[in-house]
Amino acid sequence: MYHSRWKGSHYEAGFRYGSILYKNGLRLKDALNLTHEKTDFAEKCTHVYKKVFPEILDEIRGLADGQNIAFKDMAAFLFVIYCFVFDNKCSCFAFHDNNNIVLGRNSDFLTDIEKLCDSAYYKLDNSYSFVGNTTAMIEMEDGVNEHGLAIGLTFIYPTIIKPGLNAGMLVRYILEKCKTTKEALESLQKLPIASSQTLTMIDKTADMAVVECNCEKTSVIKSKYFVFSTNHFVSDEMKKYQFDGIDDVHSHERHKTLYNTFNTNENYSVDFAKNLLSGTYGFMCQYDRKQGFDTVWSSVYDLKRNKIYRAEGNPSRKNFKEDTRLKFLLKNNLYYN
DSSP, X not given: OBOOEEEESHHHHHHHHHHHHHHTTOOGGGGOOOOHHHHHHHHHHHHHHHHHOHHHHHHHHHHHHHHTOOHHHHHHHHHTTTTSOOOOEEEEEEEEOSSOEEEEXXXXXXXXXXGGOEEEEEEETTSOOEEEEESSSSSOSEEEETTOOEEEEEEOOOSOOOSSBOHHHHHHHHHHHOSSHHHHXXXXXXXXXXXXXXXXXXXXXXXXXXXXXXXXXXXXXXXXXXXXXXXXXXXXXXXXXXXXXXXTTOXXXXXXXXXXXXXXXXXXXXXXXXXXXXXXXXXXXXXXXXXTEEEEEEEEEETTTTEEEEESSOTTTSOOEEOOOOOEEOTTSOEEO
16 A cells, blocks of 8 residues: 655645656556546536636646646546446444544455555645545545544445536545534535445544435435444435445445444444454455455544554454554644644
């Protein structure tokens, strides 16, 4: 897993990252796999980003220039992820008690790109700093920002799409621009959404939610002590958008594990989160790697103690290690680890 650092302006950060990859022999152009349908959809998305998230276009332009790729091709590659069927299948939960405020997430993906995953540290001009993890770049799949807002996505196969921000860009937007769960929920009511997904979030006040959403509807699930999500909708208003296909990634089994564990266990802790993600309480990450699929990283965000832990690989085999790159912001504007 890479550990990239993005600093300066959006364009500077993107250009530096693209240039480093290029100098190291990684040519993103070889992986674009574009079609007319994708480029047409991405062009329409670009007009949306110009209105609601223009600085991300600067970052993509910098990445494209560093890679010697046309901006429109780089944008097309990024904007269609999660919209034209994507193989990311994840589990996410948040919980709190008197001693803990935690978000945990498993990222389940193709083993072919396991070594290309990135844990990025962002400290850009005029933006909240954050640590986020991704199977691509620029888009984020889980993370926490300097204000202690943690968020993670799970992918839902889309039955409808419209030009807007896809799942990874929604997570990126929230990490970069929102301080609290309340601000994140307000943003999601305003932002044009392209793909189908759940977004699980919690802040330092223990305000938490799961948002099930697509380009037509947003449903917010709130609970007092815990929330969780996998790769299917559970709210009544979103079930009509559920893809009618075979659950070959154990989404319902993982959901059952989360449901049973949270409804029978009252001893919450960071170790509890790690054990849950590691499969101690039931199926969560026990994939057959021979099928080319596995948990490629696992994240735990301990907001009570301002700690970040990550297992880089399947958490049943890899240890969680602390990430100390992010400086969390105190109310008096001082930073600390």
